[in-house]
Amino acid sequence: MPLLADSELNDYLPEAANMTADDRKKYLNRANSYALGVIGGIPLYTDKHPAETVKTAVALAYEIFAEGQEAQTNPVNGNITEAAPVGFYARKANSPFEVVDKMLQPYAEIFKGNEAESGQSDKGIMWL
Template identity: 55%
Template sequence: MAFLTEGDLPTYYPAAVKMSEDDKKKYLSRANAYAFGIVGGIPTYSVQLPEAQIKAAVALAFEILAEGQDAQTNSVNGNITEAAPTGFYVRKASDPLAVVDKMLLPYKSAFESQNTASAENGVIFL
């Protein structure tokens, strides 16, 4: 099961309509896998944690992964090159997916709390 399906992708990331089917599948599977790795599983959605918000986070991960790959691949020879010359005026986030991590944090907490046995909540001293 995926957080974001290919049918949902145009709603959350309209620029994906222009992408090739192979690229869509590749980056969508990577974005879903990334989100699944952060959250740990599929949480139970609620009013406080709606499904639409996690889909938006996965769409952002999709966008970051797709842009990062396309910007660094030379279209002529396929070699990976720098997206921009390094220097003082170049601003680049050290970890662009950190924003996605923060968006997924409530879902991770909810998933962990739903799947924690009562014995794991504390320690009993005898």
């Protein structure tokens, strides 16, 4: 179950409408997987933590993944090529995914909190 479906992508990122179906699928899978990894699983939505925030974060991750493919590096020495945008490494150094991580952090905390209350073992202790 994706956090953001392909049918919803244009609502959150209209620029994606111009991409090929293969690129949309590739970046959307990466963005959904990234968000699931940060959260730790399928998030639990509440009135205070709605699904729209997660969908927006996934769309932002999608945009970051798609933008990252624009930069080109020399596969031999790793140096930036002349065709690559000048500011790519400066932007990459600041880790644009920090924003996505912050958006998803409350959902990760809720997910981890519910996992701890589910009776699973935590550091050798079984919670009953």
